[in-house]
Structure formats: C-alpha cells, structure tokens
Amino acid sequence: MCRHIAYVGHPVTLGEIVLSPPHSLVRQSWEPRRQQFGTVNADGFGVGWYADGDPVPGRYRRRGPVWGDETFADLARVVRSTALLAAVRDATEAGADGEAAAAPFAAGRLLFSHNGVVRGWPGSMADLAATLPPAELLTLTARCDSALIWALVRHRTARGEAVPQAVADTVGEIAAAAPGSRLNLLLTDGSVIVGTAWGDSLWYLHAPARRTVVASEPYDDDPRWQEVPDRTLLVATLADVSLTPLKEPTA
Numbered sequence: 001m002c003r004h005i006a007y008v009g010h011p012v013t014l015g016e017i018v019l020s021p022p023h024s025l026v027r028q029s030w031e032p033r034r035q036q037f038g039t040v041n042a043d044g045f046g047v048g049w050y051a052d053g054d055p056v057p058g059r060y061r062r063r064g065p066v067w068g069d070e071t072f073a074d075l076a077r078v079v080r081s082t083a084l085l086a087a088v089r090d091a092t093e094a095g096a097d098g099e100a101a102a103a104p105f106a107a108g109r110l111l112f113s114h115n116g117v118v119r120g121w122p123g124s125m126a127d128l129a130a131t132l133p134p135a136e137l138l139t140l141t142a143r144c145d146s147a148l149i150w151a152l153v154r155h156r157t158a159r160g161e162a163v164p165q166a167v168a169d170t171v172g173e174i175a176a177a178a179p180g181s182r183l184n185l186l187l188t189d190g191s192v193i194v195g196t197a198w199g200d201s202l203w204y205l206h207a208p209a210r211r212t213v214v215a216s217e218p219y220d221d222d223p224r225w226q227e228v229p230d231r232t233l234l235v236a237t238l239a240d241v242s243l244t245p246l247k248e249p250t251a
Contacts, residue, residue: 002090003029003087004025004088004113004216005025005087005216006084006111006188008082008188008211011081012080013077013080014075018076022220023220026066026067028041028219029088030042032217037117037182037200042065042090043063044063044101045072045086046062047085047086048104050081055108055190056109057190059104059111061103062099063101065088085186089103097141101146105150109189110163110189112153112185112186113146114183114184115186116181117182118148118149118181118183119180119181121178124177125177128152132152133155149170152173153170153185156169167194168196168244171196171246175248179249182199184197184199186214191237194234195214195236196232196233197230197231201216201217202216202234203226204228205222208240209238231246233245
C-alpha cells in the first residue's frame with residue numbers, strides 16, 4: 001500500500017537517497033517494481049532527517065503526490081543528513097487527515113512508517129486500542145491504522161522496552177487481533193534502523209562503515225541488495241545487519 005526507505009551512513013543530501021537513484025522512492029510513487037498491493041502512491045508523502053547537534057529530527061510532509069511538489073525537490077537538493085526515513089503513501093481508505101496521516105510519524109528521536117494494512121480496521125483493533133491510556137488516544141495525530149500502530153509501539157518504548165522488542169511485540173499483537181494484516185514497519189533513531197517484513201517486500205543494502213539502507217524495494221540494480229524473508233525482524237546499523245524470525249501468533 002506504500003513504499004518507504006531508511007538510511008544511515010555518511011552525510012548525503014536527501015535527494016541522493018530519495019530522488020537521484022534510477023528506481024528512487026519518488027519514481028516508486030508512480031512506477032514501483034515490487035509493490036504487491038496497490039499501484040500508485042499518490043495520497044501523501046514525507047521525509048524525516050537528523051541535523052548535527054539536534055536530537056529531534058526535522059520533517060517535511062504533504063498530502064498530495066511527491067512528484068507534484070516543487071518545494072520538496074528543492075529541499076532535497078540542499079538538505080544533508082547522516083540519517084533519514086522517507087515514505088510515499090497509497091491510502092487504504094479515503095480520509096480527512098491529510099498530511100497528518102503521511103509518514104514519517106515522530107516522537108522524540110524516533111521516526112516511524114508503516115507499509116501495509118490492518119484487516120478489519122477499525123473494529124479489529126478495538127481491544128488493543130483500549131489498552132492505551134485515554135490521553136494517548138486523544139492525542140493521535142491521525143485516525144488511520146498506521147497512527148494507532150505507532151501509538152502502540154510508543155506506549156511500549158515509554159514503558160522501557162527496547163525498540164526492536166516493542167516492534168516485534170506490537171506486530172505479534174496486531175497479527176493475532178487482525179489476521180491477514182500486512183505489517184511492514186520501519187523505524188529509526190538516526191543510528192539504528194528497525195524494520196519488519198510481514199506481508200510485503202523489504203530489502204537492505206549494507207556497505208560496512210559507509211551506508212546501510214533498508215527499503216520496500218531496491219532503488220537501483222546494485223547486486224548487494226538482499227531481500228528480507230517474510231515474518232522477519234531486521235535491526236541494522238552501519239556496522240551490521242541482524243535478521244530474527246518473527247513468531248506467528250498462536251490461536
């Protein structure tokens with residue numbers, strides 16, 4: 001339903017990752033090569049990045065297609081960062097939330113994106129939503145499935161869970177509550193990338209000490225791209241990439 005990408009490495013312009021490659025995220029917004037569900041990703045886009053000396057990432061999000069935003073192209077040409085997360089959106093359902101529903105979502109140092117869909121939304125998530133404090137539900141920035149998934153992950157990290165465990169536990173809970181959901185999540189804090197392959201494609205490119213890229217699909221034909229097996233948790237840094245199988249929910 002969407003395409004997303006995260007990068008950590010040597011300083012680059014945003015455009016070097018999301019615009020310039022031959023099969024960049026921007027091109028994937030209208031011509032994805034490996035998107036299994038949906039087609040055109042024209043329902044919003046966003047990018048978050050980290051600036052030197054500031055622990056809180058900046059973001060640029062819009063409700064329309066990325067190819068129609070001249071300001072973003074200019075921004076991407078000049079802004080440099082050692083880490084980013086970007087996404088283009090194909091909305092599951094029409095909604096009025098606009099750019100508030102466009103990834104990346106953010107809290108503190110974390111950026112988050114969801115590629116997929118929660119089956120039976122919103123009814124299937126009622127019990128999980130009820131586990132959140134009312135104040136957290138009332139401050140959701142959007143009323144889509146991705147925003148609630150993000151709230152569930154944040155709730156776990158706020159209680160002290162490490163991000164990879166919080167992501168794995170959240171995916172397991174949602175898969176049990178809403179079987180058949182597609183739950184490809186992507187998070188970064190500017191140093192570590194955490195992702196899940198659950199129902200859709202996920203790939204990574206690792207050049208030790210230079211760059212690590214995790215994306216819905218490769219942005220070029222570099223033979224170093226590796227596909228992440230379905231039902232897998234990925235944790236990646238500049239130093240290494242680890243893959244851990246995710247457990248199927250029990251009946």
